[in-house]
Amino acid sequence: MGKIKAFFWLSLSVMSCGTQAPTAGGDRDLPNAGLGPFRVLRKEESRRVAPFVLDASPPWYAPSALDLDGDPATRPVALYVGGGKRIDRIVLPDSVSAPPERTAALSPDLPWEGASVGDPSALREGPEVWLYYAANGCVGRAVSTDNGVTFLKDGDPVLCGQGGPVWEKGALGAPSVIRGFDGRFHLFYGAAGAIGEAVSVDGQRFSRVGSGPVLEATPASGPVPAVDGGVDEVFDDQAVGDPCALTTTTALGRQVTYLYYTGTSRLSRHGIGAAARLGDEGAFNRNSTPALARYDAQAPSVLRFTDFTLLYASSLSSEAATKVNQVILGAVAPATAVVDPVP
Amino acid sequence: LKPHALASWLLLGASLVAREAVASPLDTHGFGSRETGMGTAVTAETTSFAAAFYNPAGLARATRLELSIGYLHVEQRFALDGKDTNVDPVKGVVGGVVAPGKILGVPFAFGVATHLPDDRLSRVRTLKQEVPRWELYDNRAQILFIAAVLAVRPLPWLSVGGGVAFLSSTRGAFDISGTASLKEPYDSQLRHQVDADLTAVRIPILGVRFDPTDTFSAGLSFRGESKLDLNLAANVSGNVDPGTIKILIPVKYELSSQSYDAFHPAQLAGGVALRPVEGLVLAADLVYTRWSTYRSATSQSTAHLEVDLKGVPLAIPPDPKPTVVRDPGFKDRIAPRLGVEWIGTRTSWGEVPLRAGYIFEPSPVPPQTGPTNFVDSDRHTVTVGIGLRFPRPLGVIAGDVSLDTHAAVSFLPARTTLKDNPSDYVGDYTREGRQVNLGATLGARF
Numbered sequence: 001m002g003k004i005k006a007f008f009w010l011s012l013s014v015m016s017c018g019t020q021a022p023t024a025g026g027d028r029d030l031p032n033a034g035l036g037p038f039r040v041l042r043k044e045e046s047r048r049v050a051p052f053v054l055d056a057s058p059p060w061y062a063p064s065a066l067d068l069d070g071d072p073a074t075r076p077v078a079l080y081v082g083g084g085k086r087i088d089r090i091v092l093p094d095s096v097s098a099p100p101e102r103t104a105a106l107s108p109d110l111p112w113e114g115a116s117v118g119d120p121s122a123l124r125e126g127p128e129v130w131l132y133y134a135a136n137g138c139v140g141r142a143v144s145t146d147n148g149v150t151f152l153k154d155g156d157p158v159l160c161g162q163g164g165p166v167w168e169k170g171a172l173g174a175p176s177v178i179r180g181f182d183g184r185f186h187l188f189y190g191a192a193g194a195i196g197e198a199v200s201v202d203g204q205r206f207s208r209v210g211s212g213p214v215l216e217a218t219p220a221s222g223p224v225p226a227v228d229g230g231v232d233e234v235f236d237d238q239a240v241g242d243p244c245a246l247t248t249t250t251a252l253g254r255q256v257t258y259l260y261y262t263g264t265s266r267l268s269r270h271g272i273g274a275a276a277r278l279g280d281e282g283a284f285n286r287n288s289t290p291a292l293a294r295y296d297a298q299a300p301s302v303l304r305f306t307d308f309t310l311l312y313a314s315s316l317s318s319e320a321a322t323k324v325n326q327v328i329l330g331a332v333a334p335a336t337a338v339v340d341p342v343p
Numbered sequence: 344l345k346p347h348a349l350a351s352w353l354l355l356g357a358s359l360v361a362r363e364a365v366a367s368p369l370d371t372h373g374f375g376s377r378e379t380g381m382g383t384a385v386t387a388e389t390t391s392f393a394a395a396f397y398n399p400a401g402l403a404r405a406t407r408l409e410l411s412i413g414y415l416h417v418e419q420r421f422a423l424d425g426k427d428t429n430v431d432p433v434k435g436v437v438g439g440v441v442a443p444g445k446i447l448g449v450p451f452a453f454g455v456a457t458h459l460p461d462d463r464l465s466r467v468r469t470l471k472q473e474v475p476r477w478e479l480y481d482n483r484a485q486i487l488f489i490a491a492v493l494a495v496r497p498l499p500w501l502s503v504g505g506g507v508a509f510l511s512s513t514r515g516a517f518d519i520s521g522t523a524s525l526k527e528p529y530d531s532q533l534r535h536q537v538d539a540d541l542t543a544v545r546i547p548i549l550g551v552r553f554d555p556t557d558t559f560s561a562g563l564s565f566r567g568e569s570k571l572d573l574n575l576a577a578n579v580s581g582n583v584d585p586g587t588i589k590i591l592i593p594v595k596y597e598l599s600s601q602s603y604d605a606f607h608p609a610q611l612a613g614g615v616a617l618r619p620v621e622g623l624v625l626a627a628d629l630v631y632t633r634w635s636t637y638r639s640a641t642s643q644s645t646a647h648l649e650v651d652l653k654g655v656p657l658a659i660p661p662d663p664k665p666t667v668v669r670d671p672g673f674k675d676r677i678a679p680r681l682g683v684e685w686i687g688t689r690t691s692w693g694e695v696p697l698r699a700g701y702i703f704e705p706s707p708v709p710p711q712t713g714p715t716n717f718v719d720s721d722r723h724t725v726t727v728g729i730g731l732r733f734p735r736p737l738g739v740i741a742g743d744v745s746l747d748t749h750a751a752v753s754f755l756p757a758r759t760t761l762k763d764n765p766s767d768y769v770g771d772y773t774r775e776g777r778q779v780n781l782g783a784t785l786g787a788r789f
Binding site (some may be wrong): 030258277286291 | 423428430431473474512761763764766770772773
């Protein structure tokens with residue numbers, strides 16, 4: 001019996017080697033394309049009233065962000081925003097906090113433009129900055145040689161709704177222009193609740209791709225769901241628009257064209273959607289999960305930095321209050337990213 | 344009653360009131376150093392406490408009371424896109440008792456076996472099904488295992504055994520009521536009540552072993568399927584004091600969550616063992632694992648918020664919609680296991696068995712080209728082991744004492760995951776894994 005006791009105490013001493021459990025693991029450095037879903041900015045990440053990067057009056061619409069120095073490792077951003085009849089330029093030194101100063105970038109002064117310009121889309125092209133914009137159912141272009149401060153417009157629009165295919169219903173807007181993997185310029189535009197595409201070799205003369213849109217609203221199924229009907233309502237079954245395109249290469253080297261857009265549901269809610277295709281051609285596959293579905297966000301603009309991706313969008317100034325303003329919201333992906341404040 | 348038989352009945356009684364959870368990281372990393380060193384190809388071979396896990400029928404061939412205790416440590420590096428995801432190591436104490444005896448002249452044995460994690464007894468982690476996770480190696484490892492089995496040998500060449508392992512399911516609820524002040528949170532007066540319950544789930548373990556000659560054995564064993572049902576309900580009811588206006592806003596919030604954890608698939612293992620010459624054992628197993636019944640551990644949650652605004656100009660967000668859990672679509676698999684043991688050194692003071700083994704486990708997880716990210720790859724494991732066996736060490740113990748050690752290295756070769764939808768938020772990635780398993784078991788037979 002004494003030997004069994006000795007064995008028992010020896011066993012107990014072995015078991016007593018256990019220590020307090022360390023923090024559980026398994027979730028470090030998980031892969032993420034860095035393109036969504038986005039979380040809104042936190043209070044400690046912005047000098048403005050987070051999650052907003054621009055919340056002063058007047059109402060702001062349809063931002064377009066430009067990496068001011070073209071270096072994704074640094075943070076200065078120029079934000080072009082529509083407000084009223086013109087497009088303003090605001091510099092955000094830390095990419096997320098807009099100072100009160102702003103300058104006019106474009107105003108309507110050409111005969112074809114009508115009374116206002118808006119929906120800017122900035123593109124860095126070599127030493128120049130090109131600013132595409134919407135006016136009077138057409139898309140125009142202006143060129144800057146001083147890093148996007150002042151612009152010189154082309155005389156004529158680069159693409160107009162008039163004379164276009166039937167589905168566009170004679171008007172288009174909300175341009176987004178990227179240089180594709182094929183070296184051509186790809187213009188995505190919103191028209192009649194869908195998104196179309198046109199291409200150009202010089203960025204000035206665009207021709208439409210195909211005879212229909214490249215992205216349409218998700219086909220509606222069944223009756224309009226009740227607000228709290230217990231079903232997962234689709235966020236973009238009424239319309240899609242306000243495209244924002246960017247190109248990226250996956251971790252395994254596949255070339256992908258990403259297309260963010262505003263999705264409108266049959267409940268008249270808005271969310272930011274994401275779709276993508278491999279390379280420069282073909283249909284877009286949408287992600288059924290919205291990239292951002294808060295603050296009634298619309299008109300996205302997306303900018304990739306080294307460690308995270310920032311999304312700017314028109315949004316309401318509150319999710320809870322019934323009286324709200326139209327402001328510019330900031331969000332980041334992946335959600336685990338930390339946007340350190342720039343001193 | 345002889346002391347062995349008395350011990351058996353006492354252990355049987357203790358097992359019937361056991362409340363511990365049971366499941367198994369053991370089929371991933373092995374149970375017992377001798378068995379692990381032989382590539383776990385022991386369905387027709389082992390007679391130690393590990394037989395309670397591999398084939399309870401083997402216990403009926405035990406001839407002496409056996410006490411064993413050991414330790415297992417597995418370091419893991421599971422990488423995605425070349426970065427270690429920091430999956431927890433597996434560490435714990437293993438041990439067991441085998442108590443043989445005879446009833447009406449029929450040899451029988453009772454055995455208890457356990458694996459006790461030393462970091463945490465159990466870990467529950469439910470993730471969105473889109474979040475990448477090493478589904479077979481993440482938190483399935485942190486589970487307490489206890490099995491109690493009984494075996495008889497009605498004929499000299501036939502042994503049968505069976506037993507029960509235990510899992511526990513968790514059901515919990517918490518309720519909060521009172522008044523919460525938004526302006527002065529410390530002035531809030533809230534009452535809470537937490538209720539948690541552990542309920543046992545049992546798994547059958549059955550086995551049969553044939554020993555027609557001294558040089559050949561064959562075995563067949565079956566373990567049933569198990570999983571933990573995790574249910575959580577939460578209720579918050581009370582008043583919110585906005586602080587800015589003199590009004591209390593009644594609020595009621597209900598949350599329920601249901602998920603599963605620690606799924607352990609049903610297994611059927613068949614094995615043979617050959618002893619062509621004295622001191623040499625060659626063993627091979629085929630293990631069929633029914634992974635096709637695997638259910639995703641993704642939580643299915645519902646929530647409902649009721650607020651009587653009493654005219655306050657606020658908009659209440661809609662209820663979150665229930666998660667649609669996708670079928671993970673796992674496939675059944677058949678895994679071969681090979682093992683060898685050679686006792687090359689026999690002296691008057693003892694013997695030194697040398698062991699080696701190999702296991703190939705094809706992944707049951709289908710290509711993750713869709714929204715889910717259950718990460719896995721085929722797994723190759725090479726094992727080695729060495730033991731020391733001392734009869735009557737120092738003359739103070741009537742039986743013999745053994746110390747078995749093992750080392751195993753598992754490789755999950757690098758593979759790529761390409762998403763069908765290029766707008767997938769996780770995107771393409773590479774995956775690879777490596778595990779290093781070290782352990783030792785000390786045994787004494789009386």
